[in-house]
Amino acid sequence: MATTDPARPGFALPLLLLAGFRALVDDLHAELARQGHPDLRPVHGFVLQAVGPDGTTASELGQRLGVSKQAAGKTVDRLVALGYLERVDDPTDARRKLVRTTEKGVDGLRRSAVLLDALRQRWAATLGEERVAAMEDDLRAVTPPNFFRLDVPGWFGG
Amino acid sequence: MATTDPARPGFALPLLLLAGFRALVDDLHAELARQGHPDLRPVHGFVLQAVGPDGTTASELGQRLGVSKQAAGKTVDRLVALGYLERVDDPTDARRKLVRTTEKGVDGLRRSAVLLDALRQRWAATLGEERVAAMEDDLRAVTPPNFFRLDVPGWFGG
DNA sequence: TACGGTAGTCAACGTGGTTGTCGAAACCGT
């Protein structure tokens, strides 16, 4: 997919979608790094978002993200080490260890929301709000809902 | 980014772009697996495409893909083991080892082109050709050209 | 000819994923 050969129009579309995603996420994380979150990676955003305000367990997190509980557990370990998540014992079940977002994690999520809104506005300023909305509508129409919970193995590594 | 909370519109756009990319690439590789290429991964498509018809070296490949020459070399190793690439000595320079696409690699690329065209047509059947074209135009307008050659560290692993 | 730059490789390591195994705790039917 290195070129967008006009003779092969199929190659262009996935590349452009990936380019769009990366453009947004790269800008987001560059600004996040400036605002005190240099260690936050794209993957971490998905995880923090999936933990949710009430906390969850590593197993449940794995199910939500479509990865094994072990993989989820290791990612939680890293985010705990970085100070974005914390583990607490579940008083009602000695097996479970609740994973909760720390204040730092909430700050990262809050800043991400603000920055992504701003990035969307930047696109709207270039393309027009109705074109961005149309793109979102069209993508919703051709993609399965909750796509990232599908466990398609081998996505990146594994 | 686990939810598309209407109160946070910024979260939706990157998620939808990624969902679109994944929808296309997942379908592509599912069909590629059925057509005799079960070991081909999304990453491999980029590499095969970047090698090009005339072959190249690991260092140059790394530059094109925005990764180190060592990383490029290791990925070439795996694709050689799978039979998609081959290394030949450069007769004009004993340091260089040319990386070339094998017949199997060309077959994978050819099938990918056909399948991606079909996938694009499927989108056009749902959305209308002009909407797909508009999406491509809009994405071209907001993404930097040759985005994947930018070396942004830490994208997935590293 | 001696030297600087380049190509490829090896080693060590980090991140994100997999499967398999295991003990402790909880749940449930008898």
Add this chain to the structure above:
DNA sequence: ACGGTTTCGACAACCACGTTGACTACCGTA
């Protein structure tokens, strides 16, 4: 109340993909 099954978290081994740093072999040139 107890014994079997399930579930959770942890550990180990492994793979894919990326990074730096160091090293050898070779090329081109002053």
